[in-house]
Amino acid sequence: MNTAIPQSLSCQRCELRAGCKRVVLGWGSIPAKIIIIGEAPGSEEDTHGFPFIGPAGKLLRDTLSSYSISPDLVYITNAVKCRPKNNTTPRPAHISACKVWLDIELRETNPDLIVALGETATKVLWGMGALSVYRYEKGVGKRGQPLYRAPKLGELRPRDELKYNGIPVIVGYHPSAALQQVRFRAGFLRDIEKVAEFIGVREKRDGNSDRRYTEVLGMDERIEEYRGRDVAIDTEYDQSGNIIWYSYSKVSGEGYVVNRRDNKASRELLDKLIRIARRIKVHSAQADVPPICRFLGINIDDFPYEKIDDTAILGYLLGDKPLSLKSLAENRLGRKVVRLEEILADGDYNLDRVDRNLMINYSGQDADLTISLDQVLQKDINQKSNIKNKENPND
Numbered sequence: 001m002n003t004a005i006p007q008s009l010s011c012q013r014c015e016l017r018a019g020c021k022r023v024v025l026g027w028g029s030i031p032a033k034i035i036i037i038g039e040a041p042g043s044e045e046d047t048h049g050f051p052f053i054g055p056a057g058k059l060l061r062d063t064l065s066s067y068s069i070s071p072d073l074v075y076i077t078n079a080v081k082c083r084p085k086n087n088t089t090p091r092p093a094h095i096s097a098c099k100v101w102l103d104i105e106l107r108e109t110n111p112d113l114i115v116a117l118g119e120t121a122t123k124v125l126w127g128m129g130a131l132s133v134y135r136y137e138k139g140v141g142k143r144g145q146p147l148y149r150a151p152k153l154g155e156l157r158p159r160d161e162l163k164y165n166g167i168p169v170i171v172g173y174h175p176s177a178a179l180q181q182v183r184f185r186a187g188f189l190r191d192i193e194k195v196a197e198f199i200g201v202r203e204k205r206d207g208n209s210d211r212r213y214t215e216v217l218g219m220d221e222r223i224e225e226y227r228g229r230d231v232a233i234d235t236e237y238d239q240s241g242n243i244i245w246y247s248y249s250k251v252s253g254e255g256y257v258v259n260r261r262d263n264k265a266s267r268e269l270l271d272k273l274i275r276i277a278r279r280i281k282v283h284s285a286q287a288d289v290p291p292i293c294r295f296l297g298i299n300i301d302d303f304p305y306e307k308i309d310d311t312a313i314l315g316y317l318l319g320d321k322p323l324s325l326k327s328l329a330e331n332r333l334g335r336k337v338v339r340l341e342e343i344l345a346d347g348d349y350n351l352d353r354v355d356r357n358l359m360i361n362y363s364g365q366d367a368d369l370t371i372s373l374d375q376v377l378q379k380d381i382n383q384k385s386n387i388k389n390k391e392n393p394n395d
């Protein structure tokens with residue numbers, strides 16, 4: 001572990017040096033398989049002299065570790081090496097002055113992968129000629145020349161063909177954004193997962209590895225396994241109540257996820273699940289049954305309500321609060337859950353715009369949570385009614 005640029009310690013190339021305690025050098029493996037570039041040091045980094053050691057750095061390092069990405073593979077640095085006053089965003093003049101050090105770090109670490117976290121790192125790479133294929137024309141200048149703007153993080157983040165000097169680039173959310181706004185958290189995890197996939201680490205080590213959420217295309221070949229079983233069904237629908245995704249599960253820890261795009265096959269599968277299941281477990285029949293009926297083209301009165309168990313009602317009867325699926329799961333199962341707002345693209349409630357893998361994990365999770373919750377709540381209800389029967393045998 002070392003730094004690539006010790007001579008930068010005495011740098012005075014821009015005004016930021018006057019307002020901070022020290023130049024915070026990049027740190028890590030040289031050469032490195034991965035170089036991670038953030039924005040600028042924060043207060044902890046300025047005090048101790050190492051990059052990414054504050055809360056955002058902890059989240060980054062913990063997440064890398066959870067994906068089995070060894071620190072021996074990584075060099076971590078910032079686009080700007082001195083802390084801007086009051087943690088403001090570095091200005092273009094600072095970025096441009098400090099670029100000389102990033103150039104050296106990129107050369108010395110000779111990485112197989114560059115990871116740019118946040119808008120500033122993205123803009124720096126763009127300014128260095130990377131990602132130039134994505135120069136967006138904004139308009140025409142006074143002398144008729146084309147004007148360009150740097151692409152936004154959200155425009156580059158979904159792309160996987162980005163390169164800088166032939167080195168692949170992954171653009172992702174900064175961990176401080178994931179800390180400050182819950183809606184960026186799942187995206188940040190997905191970005192680090194992409195890094196793990198790039199270096200060939202596919203298994204996530206976080207205790208969730210026993211949970212499997214899988215997309216089903218066409219008719220599920222294992223459909224007969226559901227005959228006579230309890231099956232949880234969960235729907236994700238748009239603002240008009242039309243199903244976009246649904247998921248099902250017969251056992252805690254698994255969830256199968258279906259997109260409505262292949263309407264015929266996905267309709268047949270849902271219809272068959274409902275017909276062959278012994279009991280249908282949902283969280284809020286009031287929310288799930290109308291979209292299911294609409295999707296299957298059946299009258300809402302013809303739904304087999306007699307087969308339904310509703311975990312929201314079970315929670316209500318047991319006095320649980322709040323009664324949303326995620327809150328109940330956190331309280332009753334002690335599970336860390338992903339909420340919808342964490343995976344929506346920039347908060348836009350358009351499920352078609354959500355990253356496909358995120359949606360599969362999210363929707364699969366909901367069927368898994370429903371079947372898991374049902375088991376716990378049914379057990380509690382049975383225990384309570386047994387106690388009541390013993391206390392009042394004539395009731």
Ligand code: SF4
Pocket residue numbers: 008011012013014015016017023080081082094097098099101
């Ligand atoms: S921010 Fe970079 S360029 Fe500016 S003084 Fe610090 S090390 Fe030098």
